[in-house]
Amino acid sequence: MKGRDLRLLVGIIILTLIAVWIDLPNNPGIHIELGPIRFHRDIKVHQGLDLQGGLEVLLEADVPEDQPLDKSAMEAAKVIVENRVNGLGVTEPLVQLQGGRRIIVELPGIEDPKQAIATIRETGLLEFIDAGTTFLPPGTIVKTTTSKGGEEEPPSSDERVFTTVMTGKELKDASVGLDEYGNPQILFTLKPEGAKIFADFTAKNVGKFLAIVLDKEVISCPTIKTAIPEGRGRITGNFSLKEARSIAIQLRYGALPVPLKIVETRSVGPTLGQDSVRRSITAGTIGLIVVLLFMLTYYRLPGLLADLALIIYALLNFALFKLIPVTLTLPGITGFLLSTGMAVDANILIFERTKEELRWGRGLGAAIEAGFRRAWTSIRDSNLSSFITCAILYWFGSHFGASMVKGFAITLFIGVAISMFTAVTVTRTFVRFVFALLGDWLQERKWLLGI
Numbered sequence: 001m002k003g004r005d006l007r008l009l010v011g012i013i014i015l016t017l018i019a020v021w022i023d024l025p026n027n028p029g030i031h032i033e034l035g036p037i038r039f040h041r042d043i044k045v046h047q048g049l050d051l052q053g054g055l056e057v058l059l060e061a062d063v064p065e066d067q068p069l070d071k072s073a074m075e076a077a078k079v080i081v082e083n084r085v086n087g088l089g090v091t092e093p094l095v096q097l098q099g100g101r102r103i104i105v106e107l108p109g110i111e112d113p114k115q116a117i118a119t120i121r122e123t124g125l126l127e128f129i130d131a132g133t134t135f136l137p138p139g140t141i142v143k144t145t146t147s148k149g150g151e152e153e154p155p156s157s158d159e160r161v162f163t164t165v166m167t168g169k170e171l172k173d174a175s176v177g178l179d180e181y182g183n184p185q186i187l188f189t190l191k192p193e194g195a196k197i198f199a200d201f202t203a204k205n206v207g208k209f210l211a212i213v214l215d216k217e218v219i220s221c222p223t224i225k226t227a228i229p230e231g232r233g234r235i236t237g238n239f240s241l242k243e244a245r246s247i248a249i250q251l252r253y254g255a256l257p258v259p260l261k262i263v264e265t266r267s268v269g270p271t272l273g274q275d276s277v278r279r280s281i282t283a284g285t286i287g288l289i290v291v292l293l294f295m296l297t298y299y300r301l302p303g304l305l306a307d308l309a310l311i312i313y314a315l316l317n318f319a320l321f322k323l324i325p326v327t328l329t330l331p332g333i334t335g336f337l338l339s340t341g342m343a344v345d346a347n348i349l350i351f352e353r354t355k356e357e358l359r360w361g362r363g364l365g366a367a368i369e370a371g372f373r374r375a376w377t378s379i380r381d382s383n384l385s386s387f388i389t390c391a392i393l394y395w396f397g398s399h400f401g402a403s404m405v406k407g408f409a410i411t412l413f414i415g416v417a418i419s420m421f422t423a424v425t426v427t428r429t430f431v432r433f434v435f436a437l438l439g440d441w442l443q444e445r446k447w448l449l450g451i
Helices: 003-023 071-087 113-121 192-204 241-252 270-323 330-359 364-399 403-443
Strands: 030-034 037-041 054-061 094-098 102-108 126-132 163-167 171-178 184-190 209-214 217-220 232-236 260-268
Touching (some): 003 270, 003 403, 054 071, 054 113, 071 094, 071 113, 102 113, 113 241, 163 192, 171 241, 184 241, 270 330, 330 364, 330 403, 364 403
Antiparallel strands (some): 054 102, 094 102, 126 163, 184 232
């Protein structure tokens, strides 16, 4: 056995051991702290909506069908919704545009669907209004000089219109904290221009009320006790920690450029997901065992080596799913199982070509090398067509909100790429190793090669 093949064999063994460690169900992850170097990475399986359960929401622009809708506005709305969803702390959420007017949102493992829906669809228009000497109780609906679209509205004579001092455009950051009594409050920081406006207004209106309004609803109406020149303040009110966090997310990530309405919501229970996982694992295990037995029975010793390569293929696949990470869905698992069949197909091409070379009178060593070399072009071309198909499916899933198609494309692409490595490099290394040890012995026992 050549030195290069021996190094490959050692590398394959080391790679397999690493994959086994990554695939452990209770993997502790990677946690390194060496002086200034700190690296922490959890290694776990990320399950999609159909496996873990959760909520799927379909949002649509709440504007007339005949009204032209700027594509950039929907792109901006998608980014804002995505930021709000990330602020909810949902693991592996998915936010995608669907067509030109819709946004699909998938929230795996969400605990409070109502709160999540309220957070992602609200326009989030924040206003600081001059209430003068009038105290406005929280929950009061008011009319202001700014419309929900952020434009100035003409005053009306039949009802009071409160003057907007400034809007959320001047907001730099918002977070949740606790006041001196342990009640939730929202801490905010203003941009330089907003800080100047705020400082000037508070200096001239000490003792009066400054109402803080979100989407025309008063959430707090504090008294201006002193001038506030630092550009920092707080919003207090009778709200829970969840409500405070939701409001802070809306403020932090801005107002939506277009109003959104809910077209459809779909809840997926965790029981359905667990049942799907169980059935998928059972089907995959049965299929893998059948394939392994077929290869062992039909191709004998080469089949045994191909089975070892196939097991390594499965270990490497699952390890990459956890490392990248890839969010596993039922179509994603289907892509993995399909690529398993392709991995076996490559070995079959190689072994059949090797058998033909042996029938033509070549020696065992020459036949093995010729089998791998001449089967490679067929393996390369077939896998290249699979890669192109995966790219098309991924593009389709990304642009049309078909997340299941996208997940299928990702897992199939990874599986095909790894199958090329295991079916060619790993299997060939194993075959060369066995031939170096048992070549002369196998020359007299070609039945072990399936001939």
